[in-house]
Amino acid sequence: MNVTFTTALVLEAIAAGYHYGFDVIDATGLPSGTVYPALRRCEEEGLLRSRWEKAALAHEEGRPPRRYYEVAASGERWLQEARARFRRLEASVPRKLRPARAEG
Amino acid sequence: MSEKRSLPLRFCLGMIQAVSLLVPRARRAAWRQEWEAEIRHRSGSRSSAASGGDLELVRRALGALPDAAWLLRQLTLDSEILQDVRHALRLLGRAPGIAAALLIVLGTAFGAVIALFAISDALVLRPLPFAEAERLVTVWQTNPREKLDKDDVSPANFLDWRESVTGFSGLAAAIPYAYDWLDATEPESWSAVQVTEGFFDVVGARPLLGRTFSKDEHASGRANVMVLTHRLWRQHFAADPHVVGRTVRLGAGVFTVVGVLAEDFELGLFSSGNRWLYTPHVVADHERRTRGSAWWNVVGRLKPGASVAAVQAELDEVSKRLAAENPRSNEGVRAPIMPLREHLIGGVRPALLTLVCGGLMLLLIAWANVSGLLVARAQARELEFAVRASLGAGRARLMRQTLTETLLFAGAGAVIGLGLAAAAVRALVRLAPVPVPRLALAGIDARAIGFAMALALVTALVCAFLPMLRLGRARLVARAREGRALGTRQAARRSLVVSQLALALVLLSACGLLLRSVAGLLSIDPGFQKDQLLALQVFAWTRNRTPASRAAFFEEAQARVASVPGVAGVGAVSMMPFSESAIDIKSPLSVEGKPVEPGSEPRVYMSVASAGYFDAMRIRLLRGRGFLASDALGGAPVAVINEVLSQSVFGGEDPLGRRLSVRFDGQPVLAEVVGVVAPVRQARLERAAAPEVYVPHAQFPFGSMTFPGDLPPRSDRPLGPRRG
Numbered sequence: 031m032n033v034t035f036t037t038a039l040v041l042e043a044i045a046a047g048y049h050y051g052f053d054v055i056d057a058t059g060l061p062s063g064t065v066y067p068a069l070r071r072c073e074e075e076g077l078l079r080s081r082w083e084k085a086a087l088a089h090e091e092g093r094p095p096r097r098y099y100e101v102a103a104s105g106e107r108w109l110q111e112a113r114a115r116f117r118r119l120e121a122s123v124p125r126k127l128r129p130a131r132a133e134g
Numbered sequence: 135m136s137e138k139r140s141l142p143l144r145f146c147l148g149m150i151q152a153v154s155l156l157v158p159r160a161r162r163a164a165w166r167q168e169w170e171a172e173i174r175h176r177s178g179s180r181s182s183a184a185s186g187g188d189l190e191l192v193r194r195a196l197g198a199l200p201d202a203a204w205l206l207r208q209l210t211l212d213s214e215i216l217q218d219v220r221h222a223l224r225l226l227g228r229a230p231g232i233a234a235a236l237l238i239v240l241g242t243a244f245g246a247v248i249a250l251f252a253i254s255d256a257l258v259l260r261p262l263p264f265a266e267a268e269r270l271v272t273v274w275q276t277n278p279r280e281k282l283d284k285d286d287v288s289p290a291n292f293l294d295w296r297e298s299v300t301g302f303s304g305l306a307a308a309i310p311y312a313y314d315w316l317d318a319t320e321p322e323s324w325s326a327v328q329v330t331e332g333f334f335d336v337v338g339a340r341p342l343l344g345r346t347f348s349k350d351e352h353a354s355g356r357a358n359v360m361v362l363t364h365r366l367w368r369q370h371f372a373a374d375p376h377v378v379g380r381t382v383r384l385g386a387g388v389f390t391v392v393g394v395l396a397e398d399f400e401l402g403l404f405s406s407g408n409r410w411l412y413t414p415h416v417v418a419d420h421e422r423r424t425r426g427s428a429w430w431n432v433v434g435r436l437k438p439g440a441s442v443a444a445v446q447a448e449l450d451e452v453s454k455r456l457a458a459e460n461p462r463s464n465e466g467v468r469a470p471i472m473p474l475r476e477h478l479i480g481g482v483r484p485a486l487l488t489l490v491c492g493g494l495m496l497l498l499i500a501w502a503n504v505s506g507l508l509v510a511r512a513q514a515r516e517l518e519f520a521v522r523a524s525l526g527a528g529r530a531r532l533m534r535q536t537l538t539e540t541l542l543f544a545g546a547g548a549v550i551g552l553g554l555a556a557a558a559v560r561a562l563v564r565l566a567p568v569p570v571p572r573l574a575l576a577g578i579d580a581r582a583i584g585f586a587m588a589l590a591l592v593t594a595l596v597c598a599f600l601p602m603l604r605l606g607r608a609r610l611v612a613r614a615r616e617g618r619a620l621g622t623r624q625a626a627r628r629s630l631v632v633s634q635l636a637l638a639l640v641l642l643s644a645c646g647l648l649l650r651s652v653a654g655l656l657s658i659d660p661g662f663q664k665d666q667l668l669a670l671q672v673f674a675w676t677r678n679r680t681p682a683s684r685a686a687f688f689e690e691a692q693a694r695v696a697s698v699p700g701v702a703g704v705g706a707v708s709m710m711p712f713s714e715s716a717i718d719i720k721s722p723l724s725v726e727g728k729p730v731e732p733g734s735e736p737r738v739y740m741s742v743a744s745a746g747y748f749d750a751m752r753i754r755l756l757r758g759r760g761f762l763a764s765d766a767l768g769g770a771p772v773a774v775i776n777e778v779l780s781q782s783v784f785g786g787e788d789p790l791g792r793r794l795s796v797r798f799d800g801q802p803v804l805a806e807v808v809g810v811v812a813p814v815r816q817a818r819l820e821r822a823a824a825p826e827v828y829v830p831h832a833q834f835p836f837g838s839m840t841f842p843g844d845l846p847p848r849s850d851r852p853l854g855p856r857r858g
Binding site for chain 2: 051052063066083
């Protein structure tokens with residue numbers, strides 16, 4: 031699939047530990063109308079896997095379970111390639127994404 | 135868990151619910167849950183510093199709209215086309231008769247058109263496989279005696295042109311030749327080309343392997359090298375990549391292979407079909423003086439910037455000078471230039487044009503046919519369309535449905551057509567009655583497949599046009615609840631039928647005319663029994679250097695061929711009628727007692743024939759006798775003439791016993807006429823037989839003879855015909 035900067039950014043955010051749609055929006059600063067289609071495309075291409083959050087947690091908050099995204103193996107590879115292609119990607123990723131690997 | 139919801143939250147959730155209607159049903163629930171969960175999670179954890187308040191939440195929720203639109207576009211487009219295809223297939227299954235009719239009509243028409251494309255592509259459209267082919271020309275000479283505009287070239291004329299004309303960057307001759315291959319268990323005759331110096335540079339051919347001939351290989355004694363054609367290399371040398379350097383025993387000596395030509399190298403200079411190998415020609419002394427007989431083929435490369443007209447003018451000057459210097463041979467002889475491409479396709483162009491016109495007409499008929507069928511079908515489906523339109527199907531949607539169906543038909547038709555075309559091209563290439571240059575290159579390749587696809591697309595658009603016009607009316611019909619006057623539609627269909635009939639009639643009458651002329655050609659009596667005849671050409675000059683040994687060789691050869699089981703009769707002749715490589719000897723002829731001015735005698739075909747030739751060919755003897763074993767070397771020379779010659783020279787007088795003067799081996803010979811035979815057409819069915827005199831081989835021991843062998847019908851032929 032096309033290596034676009036948007037897709038790379040979204041994947042990078044998920045790899046950095048932002049697993050829910052709105053968190054990705056927060057982390058990347060991209061509008062929701064851009065992030066969601068990107069998520070759908072990535073999932074269709076097999077770069078992302080998704081599942082529902084545990085029902086118990088959601089029940090506690092009185093809301094439906096959220097959708098939990100994670101980078102699939104092929105997504106990792108894709109990301110490697112994208113990083114190589116967008117030399118400046120690291121530099122332009124918002125700072126907070128970089129050290130955030132510990133989270134998740 | 136207070137269920138007290140703020141206004142922005144309610145707004146957001148309501149919007150998600152509304153937008154979710156856009157999402158295809160299969161994914162709707164999951165989609166809605168995902169958005170709801172995020173929004174409610176965010177609004178629930180308001181304390182989080184990341185949230186930018188209600189406004190930000192609404193802004194985010196609005197992103198659900200592009201998300202849903204993206205999903206909609208992604209999913210529905212695919213599935214609608216799938217739906218269309220499925221629907222079309224279902225309809226096909228319901229009306230298999232119409233479907234079969236459509237496919238047959240389209241398949242045959244496409245087959246014809248694709249086959250024609252493949253052939254035209256090979257012959258005309260594809261560039262010649264030579265560097266800067268537009269500068270390549272062929273040069274011929276006119277033959278005023280026989281009123282030919284384009285005859286082969288005599289050696290001395292070629293040598294003079296090469297020396298005198300400055301407009302060529304190179305001029306070379308190709309000389310048809312044949313070698314006997316002696317390495318095999320059974321010797322084979324390979325037709326070959328001897329080429330003069332620089333031939334391959336002139337045509338601009340680069341060898342696939344090895345090299346072409348060097349300058350000193352055109353010198354006497356250094357000429358035992360050969361360049362293989364790709365075909366010979368593949369068929370007889372198993373495409374051996376190390377073939378360069380190998381030696382091959384040919385009748386004229388041991389030859390070393392120095393190169394292999396590329397696969398697409400087919401010069402097509404000769405009318406005599408494929409040639410197997412190339413050898414360098416060494417210009418002999420006698421060739422520097424030979425102007426009377428012409429059998430060389432000349433190809434030249436114009437200097438960059440030189441125009442055909444300018445070089446032609448220069449050649450005309452040289453021709454005039456040569457005519458003044460050699461009035462006997464060159465009186466009125468010109469040297470016309472013809473671009474190589476023109477030479478290659480000029481002969482087939484009228485036939486090709488006729489075929490292409492026929493093919494286009496067939497295509498038009500098929501289009502009219504298919505349109506008619508589709509309109510009829512659309513009429514039958516009016517109700518379906520009306521119902522679908524009233525259920526909200528847009529006109530564009532219905533049009534797409536129609537187009538999908540037509541495309542499906544056209545695509546299937548193209549596949550059938552490709553199959554038919556492949557078979558047709560193969561058959562045509564094999565059956566070609568006369569060798570057509572580059573025809574063997576024709577086949578179904580990527581270009582033909584691309585053409586078929588384009589053809590299918592155009593056909594779909596053309597044939598869907600009329601049924602699509604009706605779609606605008608479908609709504610009307612639905613509104614009118616059927617039963618409206620059908621006037622305009624009928625008119626359209628009627629005009630379709632009329633034009634179809636008119637086209638078919640034109641095509642039919644053209645076919646009829648063509649068949650009639652073919653039947654006319656076939657009914658022409660060539661003057662000999664043409665069925666069950668095999669011919670074997672033998673060149674025996676190199677190993678039979680004396681007249682006596684040549685006479686003995688052919689006598690024994692004929693006897694041995696006659697003893698092959700299944701051969702009913704055999705003879706030998708120098709010029710086999712309709713043979714690709716007939717060697718025509720022309721001799722000045724005069725009658726004893728009817729003196730004519732020397733040099734103005736008529737030149738007639740002189741064929742050397744063996745005893746048995748007339749019987750083997752079943753050429754009718756009209757008067758006197760044929761050749762006998764008693765007409766031997768050293769005896770009184772005899773001759774048999776054909777009726778045309780008898781009429782033109784003797785008129786009503788009795789030719790038997792009269793003596794003719796002919797020239798053989800440069801010497802005049804007086805021969806007594808002992809018989810008259812029916813005329814045999816020499817080269818072309820539609821051309822009447824020319825005057826011809828036959829002399830017996832025993833007395834005129836020529837070295838290049840063809841054995842025609844008469845086979846009884848349906849024998850399992852012991853001698854397989856070999857096509858070169």
